Structure formats: C-alpha cells, structure tokens
Amino acid sequence: MAKIYNSDVTKGLADSAGIQINTDKIPNELAEKIVPTFETNPEQLRKTTIVVHNTGTNATATTIYTTPANQDFYLTGYDLSLSKTAAAASARGYLMFTTNGVSRRIYIQGEATTALQAGTRGFLNHPIKIDRSTNIQIGLPVAEATISMSATIFGYVNESGA
Secondary structure, X not given: OEEOOOHHHHHHHHHHHOOOOOOOOXXXXXXXXXXXXXXXXXXXXXXXXXXXXXXXXXXOOEEEEEOOOOOOEEEEEEEEEEEEOOOOOEEEEXXXXXXXXXXXXXXXXXXXXXXXXXXXXXXXXXXXXXXXOOEEEEEOOOOOOOEEEEEEEEEEEOOOOO
C-alpha cells in the first residue's frame, strides 16, 4: 500500500469525508483498490457565469450577446420561447451563433390555427465554443407583429484569454 505523506491531502481527505479527528483515525495510506482523484487544474474547471436574455418581434435578428474579442466564450445552455396570436398562420424562430466560421441555428417552431406558446431548452454536456467577436442572436424568419420570441443563453468565458 502507498503511504500518504502530504498533510494537505490527509487534511482534505478528513474534511471532505467528514472524519472526526478526535474519534477516528485519518487514513494515511491507500489500499490497492482505492483510486484517489484530484483536481489538478481547478482553475480550468468552468462554471456558467454569463446569463443573458432578450426578446425579438420581427424578421430582423436581435443580438443577445457579443462574444469578447480576446477571450473564448462557451455556450452551455439556452432557453427559447415563442408565442403567436391566432392571426399568425405558423411561427418559427431561431437562436443563431457562429462556431468555427460557420453560422449555426437552433430552431423552435409552432404550428397551430389558434394562439400558441411554445418553448424549448437545452443544457449542453459539451459546451459549444463560439467564435470571438461574433453575435449570438435570435430571429424570426417572417416579419409579423403577431409573433414574438425570447431567449436566454448560458455560458462562460475562458479567463486565461488563450
């Protein structure tokens, strides 16, 4: 069995495992079947730090967020909603962004002869890296006052700027 000689590791083990130092012995060696895991680069672990919302009501794209010029932005999730009155035949909206120089869209659609509200959301297991200095937008392909769309995006920037 391997011995643990690093006091910070044993203290961290005691703290995170809830070991009571006055009554229990803190393990100082690893059994053959126990595999420790460490966050070797915790500064690279990412959390969603940017949450932005906007609404659009015509065929002109509405910018939700402009990615920084000197940092990488990663999209981690979105929440899209669409509403229309009975006067609109159908409704379709989109969230648009650029990744690797290619424009991509996530669509939301509603088909009904009556008033309608629709929504979709997604949280991405593998965040999408959005190109620098580009806009994340929502849009409606048809200019009709009886349709509106709103979106919220979630993401983070790479603080290192690399």
